[in-house]
Amino acid sequence: MxxxxxxxxxxxxxxxxxxxxxxxxxxxxxxxxxxxxxxxxxxxxxxxxxxxxxxxxxxxxxxxxxxxxxxxxxxxxxxLSTQTSPLSTVSSFSSEGVKREREISSEELETTKIERVSSRVSGDEDEDATNSRKKLRLNKEQSNMLEESFKQHSTLNPKQKQALAKQLNLRARQVEVWFQNRRARTKLKQTEMDCEFLKKCCETLTEENMRLQKELQELKALKLSQPLYMPMSATTMCPSCERLSSSGGGGASNKRTPFSMSMAAKSHFYNPFTNPSAAC
DNA sequence: ACGGCGCAAAACATTACCTCA
DNA sequence: ATTGAGGTAATGTTTTGCGCC
Incomplete structure (x- = not known):
């Protein structure tokens, strides 16, 4: 670009x-x-x-x-919060979550049932046991391993998921959910940073635009004051980068690329896209 | 080749639990 | 003890990609 x-x-x-x-x-x-x-x-x-x-x-x-x-x-x-807490794998399963339950083995369901019942003690025990949503807190080790795995690949295939779940003593669904949430957090973070970056770009370009507009006005004024001896075909000095340019579009006549300019020469340009000004 | 269908997985939006100041 | 905010696991819905017919 x-x-x-x-x-x-x-x-x-x-x-x-x-x-x-x-x-x-x-x-x-x-x-x-x-x-x-x-x-x-x-x-x-x-x-x-x-x-x-x-x-x-x-x-x-x-x-x-x-x-x-x-x-x-x-x-x-x-x-990622890595607060240590006892591992408790409890979650509620809605009656509509048929698709997801498919992947959960009957053994897992049985385990879940037991944990669910023991997870909550309150007045409405039956109600809570079936509807409550006890929240799992991953321990440090689990978090670290998930993070490491995420660094390697942000999505998991079923085999990887199963293996990781087994390794971490979690259900595959929990690993899957963690990765989903992790991807979402990453994306959110990235979006925030993009937003900041683009704001800065906008500010910078606005400033540069203003500066160039001003420069244009100055050039116009200069041209008015010296109308006869500033033919466009003559070698002229680019006021922005103080680089000589010649007519005829002969790129060979000027071997300096924009990127070879000294920082001092182009220091007044800050182009966030790593390119020099459009003027040069 | 093309379109419709079903399925699985991921993305996305939201809820609910938990912790902490 | 209470409360509100923030983090995040979990859930529900939508979108997307793919294979099959």
Whole structure:
């Protein structure tokens, strides 16, 4: 998504807008097979904007914006509560949850029944025993193992699920639910970060747009004051990056790429998409 | 090749339990 | 002791992908 360096200053805002859409469309309109929904496309869009698909292998929701942002994202702590508590696997099963119950063996159901009955002592024992929803608290070890597993793959196939459940002394359904919730939390966190990032982008681009508008006004004023000796075909100095540009679109005449400019020369540009200004 | 159907799995929205300040 | 907020396990619903007919 290189910005159009030859774009006129005055149309910067438009160019920027197009730059955001033209390249990203390629990715958003051809989502990956895993891209099931709007939210996935949202991430695809953000990734496309950032021009870097992923920071690293791992959860598919990891978003890489730039190397900096990549690190930032990876550092964000996903605070999964790891409070230690006795393991109690109790949950209620609605009569409508037929599909889910299918995967739960009769043995598991029996275990659940026993635990459910012993889990709650209150006045309405029968009522509570059947309808209450005692909440499992994963212990530290279980949380850690689930986290480790999640790092390797954010979804589990049935075999992996079973194995992990057995390893953790949980039901497969509980492992499945944990992964579902974990994915949801990851996505939420990511969305929040994307939101922040895009806000900053917006601010930065607005500032730059204002600055370039001002620069344009200055150039126009300059042109009015020196109308005769500023032919467009002549070699001119780009006021933004102080780079010489020549007419005829001869790229070979100027071997400096935008990225080879010194930071000082382009320091007034902060483009969050790692590209220099549309003006240069 | 195409569309309809059923199923499984994942995503998503919401509820409810639990802890802690 | 109470309460409200936040975290998260669990549940219900919707969406999506895939195989089969």
């Amino acid at each position: 290189d910005l159009d360096h030859d774009a006129s200053i005055s149309s910067l805002h438009l160019v920027l807008g197009l730059a955001l859409t033209s390249e990203t469309q390629k990715e958003t309109l051809t989502p990956s097979p895993q891209s099931n929904n709007v939210v996935d496309d949202h991430f695809a869009l953000i990734r496309a904007i950032s021009k870097k698909p992923y920071c690293e292998d791992g959860p598919s929701l990891t978003l890489a914006l730039s190397s900096e942002n990549c690190n930032l994202i990876n550092q964000v702590p996903l605070d």
